[in-house]
Amino acid sequence: MTAVSLFVYVFLQVAVPILIGSLFQKVYKGEGKLLFFWISGHMSLWAVFQGITVPFVLGNHRFKHVLYCMGIIVLLLLLFKMVLFIRNREWSGLLSGVGGIRLNVSQEGACRSRIVILQILSVILLVFQLVMTLCCAYEEGDDAFYLALSTDTWDSGMMYAKNPYTGSTTDLDMRHGLAPFPMWITLLAKISGILPITMAQMVLPLTLILMTYSIHYLVGRHLFQGQRESFLLYMVLVEMLVIFGGYSTYSVENFLLVRASQGKAVLCNLILPFLMFLSLRLVRNTQKGKEVHWSYWILHFGVCVAGCLCSTQGGLLICILMSIVGLCIAVMYRKWKYLVLFGTSCLIPVGYMLVYLMQGIA
Amino acid sequence: MRTDYIEIFQKFMGGGLLVVLFLAAVIYLFFREKRKNVRVLFIYLPVILLLLYFNPLFFGLFERIVGSEIYFRLLWLLPITWVLAYTAVSLYQSLKEKWKLPALMGLLLLIPICGRLVYTNPLFSMAENPYHVPDYVVEICDDIKVEGREVMAVFPREFLLYVRQYSPLVCMPYGRDALIYQSNSFYQLMESERIDARELAGYAKAAKCHYIILAEEKELVGSLLDYDYEEFNRISGYVIYRDTTIYIGL
Numbered sequence: 359m360t361a362v363s364l365f366v367y368v369f370l371q372v373a374v375p376i377l378i379g380s381l382f383q384k385v386y387k388g389e390g391k392l393l394f395f396w397i398s399g400h401m402s403l404w405a406v407f408q409g410i411t412v413p414f415v416l417g418n419h420r421f422k423h424v425l426y427c428m429g430i431i432v433l434l435l436l437l438f439k440m441v442l443f444i445r446n447r448e449w450s451g452l453l454s455g456v457g458g459i460r461l462n463v464s465q466e467g468a469c470r471s472r473i474v475i476l477q478i479l480s481v482i483l484l485v486f487q488l489v490m491t492l493c494c495a496y497e498e499g500d501d502a503f504y505l506a507l508s509t510d511t512w513d514s515g516m517m518y519a520k521n522p523y524t525g526s527t528t529d530l531d532m533r534h535g536l537a538p539f540p541m542w543i544t545l546l547a548k549i550s551g552i553l554p555i556t557m558a559q560m561v562l563p564l565t566l567i568l569m570t571y572s573i574h575y576l577v578g579r580h581l582f583q584g585q586r587e588s589f590l591l592y593m594v595l596v597e598m599l600v601i602f603g604g605y606s607t608y609s610v611e612n613f614l615l616v617r618a619s620q621g622k623a624v625l626c627n628l629i630l631p632f633l634m635f636l637s638l639r640l641v642r643n644t645q646k647g648k649e650v651h652w653s654y655w656i657l658h659f660g661v662c663v664a665g666c667l668c669s670t671q672g673g674l675l676i677c678i679l680m681s682i683v684g685l686c687i688a689v690m691y692r693k694w695k696y697l698v699l700f701g702t703s704c705l706i707p708v709g710y711m712l713v714y715l716m717q718g719i720a
Numbered sequence: 721m722r723t724d725y726i727e728i729f730q731k732f733m734g735g736g737l738l739v740v741l742f743l744a745a746v747i748y749l750f751f752r753e754k755r756k757n758v759r760v761l762f763i764y765l766p767v768i769l770l771l772l773y774f775n776p777l778f779f780g781l782f783e784r785i786v787g788s789e790i791y792f793r794l795l796w797l798l799p800i801t802w803v804l805a806y807t808a809v810s811l812y813q814s815l816k817e818k819w820k821l822p823a824l825m826g827l828l829l830l831i832p833i834c835g836r837l838v839y840t841n842p843l844f845s846m847a848e849n850p851y852h853v854p855d856y857v858v859e860i861c862d863d864i865k866v867e868g869r870e871v872m873a874v875f876p877r878e879f880l881l882y883v884r885q886y887s888p889l890v891c892m893p894y895g896r897d898a899l900i901y902q903s904n905s906f907y908q909l910m911e912s913e914r915i916d917a918r919e920l921a922g923y924a925k926a927a928k929c930h931y932i933i934l935a936e937e938k939e940l941v942g943s944l945l946d947y948d949y950e951e952f953n954r955i956s957g958y959v960i961y962r963d964t965t966i967y968i969g970l
Contacts, residue, residue, distance in 0.1 A: 472821060490839055495852035497843040499881060502896040506884035513888035522884055523895025525870060555885050559852035574801075581758065581806055588809050595805035595827060599738070602835030603801075606734030608792045611801065615838045626796040634761055634799060641757035671790055679797050682768045686760045715785065 360551070367550040371565050374432065375399025377439050384651040386639065389579045393572040397632060398657055400569065404664035406431050407542055411517075411667075412710075415535040420515045424541065425548060469587045476590035483597035484571060487615065491563045496616050501558070504620055507540040508554040512547050532717040536710055537670045539621030563618035570614055570627045571597075577635050580642075621668035629665040629672065630679060636661070637683045644691050655699055662703045666710045673707025680704050725779045728792045737834035742766075742800045745807035752810070762803045769797050853882040856956035861887040863953055864931050864960060866969055873931035874924055876938075876958075877911055893927035910934075917942030921949065930968050932961040 376392065379399030386394040410427045414420075506522030514520070518535045521528040534540075543562060547554040552561055574596045582589040603611020613623040636658055643650050662680070665672035684700035687693055733739040750763050772778050773794050782791055808827055815823055848855045857879055864873055865887060872891045875883060880895050898907035906923045909915060917940050924932050932944065936957050944961045945951070952962040 469817075469820070472824065475824075493847055494839065494844050495847040496841070497845075497881065499896055499899070501885055502881040506888075509885060509888045521895075523897050524893065525884060525888070525891030553851070555851045555853070559847075560850055577802060582809065585813075588813055591812060591824070591827075592805050592809045595808055595831070596801055598828065598831040599801045599804060599835065601839075602831050602837055603738075604836040604838035604841055605736075605738055605834075606732055608732045608795070609734070609800075610796055612838055616841070622793070626793070630796060631799075634765075634802075638757050638761055641760050642755075645756050671786060671793060674786065675793060675797060678769070678772070678794070679765075682765050682797075683760060686764050686768075690756060690760070 363551040367546065367552060367561060370546060370549060375403060378402050378435050381439060382653050382657045385654045385657055390576050393575055397569060397572055401632065401661045401664045404667045405660035408663050408667035411538045411541050412536060415517050415538055421511050421517050421544060422515060425545060428545060473587050473590060476587065476594050480590060480593045480597060483594065483601065487567060487601065488564055491567060492560055498617050500617065500620060504540045505555055505558050508543040508558060511541060511544045512554045517541060533670055533714060536714055537621055537667060537672065539624065539668050543619060558619040566618045566624060566628065567614065573628065573631045573635055580638055625665055625668035625672045629661060629668060630675060633661055633676065633679060641687055644687060644693060659703045663706045666707050670714050673711045676707050677704045724788050725774060725791060732792050732795050735836055738804065739800065741834060742803055745803045748807055761799060762806065766798050769794065851886055853886050856958060857882040857886055859955045860933060860958060860960065861890050863955060865889045869969060871930045871968055872928055873933060874910060874929050875933045876935055893929060914939045914941055917944050918947065921947035925963065930963055930966055934959050
């Protein structure tokens, strides 16, 4: 892993998603806009990747076709964003997002010492998790499947053509082929030059953990707007609950720290929480009588598709979540059109589920 | 069985305290929380979801279509961490100034008591390399690989999770599936306390293994050298035997 590889990786995982995510700047104007762009950009990239990769997997095509298509689409998106930047002079909109995550020590009143303690604690807890991710290995059985898939594709250029356990050739595994998150790891590995195993075990988990806490940050800002001490306490408690989430091997927190780069961990720590965050914003806007910008629904749709990248059952969980939230909003505010919009977002996940179930029946 | 979903929920609860606190927090928020957007996500969503989860009809349908082994994933829709943190902060906000610091300390102590540190899991260990696989896996895979082609090798159990993660050029006659199903007779022979060399050679040649890797202390009845194997190398407490009858381009 060279400095150039790391630079390319940081560019791919930070700059590119932020630029693409800033296409959704009308969706969120609160503090932490840069983090919102970062997460939205990732969701968009995952949605595009899912749309491109599954047909190639089902058609037994080589991975390089995915690479080329993804490259072209990302370049087009970046170009589109550049045109918007130049035309609308949107530099200030992007840069104003930086201020939202600045740590500010100058505070009022008697709570200043508590705020300083909480700020230091929140940083220490986050750094602790990142260091443990770098330094600790976990004997995770599912990695023998998913990482081997990434490594095989990275080496051979074929997708889902080999049994990951043995290396022998095999028929397409539909269940996993419809949720090709390991191919995303291969894509990052190919472009950055970092080995897939290093990518999945060390590099990508750091990014995913930071993304997860970005979502926690956004939710915290939403819940405790303008209340710095409460927000910081919330973040510290969330970090503590994650670190002490080993009470069950099934818990979301355990998945984050033990198997961060598996699709199902991304589903439960990123996709579902981000959908919940978007729902929080939607309900609040609805309560205030504000209509959400149409790009909200594009992003919403993209996140639902991104969920299918992570897990074949992701579609089911997304549909259940959207059904419950959509029903609540429709009943509470008589906004029946939201049911239609939520339902439209769920069309692709339902489609993937049907393909999966039909293959099982066949 | 219809009580499967209860067992699954109990496994999800693990030690139990945090999930119980979560349910208590939902009840607290039901009576105290006024903001509707928070009520939708932190009260209505968990309640409706749990009603769905514990519905035997829903469970039956889910089990028939998807299978019960992943039913616990429905519980990922419970925003446990957010509800607990939000409720704790809400209670904290209602305290007088002089009680805030003790309450803060109390909260920070309560979570470790009710939860469990993820890193105390015995499956965690210090990473020996950037690949997070044991060094002996890296050393042996690098030693036996042949550039430009795949090789087949049979390994002891402790290698099975790691070989194919690290090296796409090293294939195995069985992998983690043998650990799960325990019905592979080649695997069972490799893991037995005493291995008959002739039987092992038979299995390995049938699987077209170029290499057999055994722990140095593994008791062999007979010698693999009598069956067209040579001792290729010794690394990190393991002996690598190579089948001399198969050409591998060396």
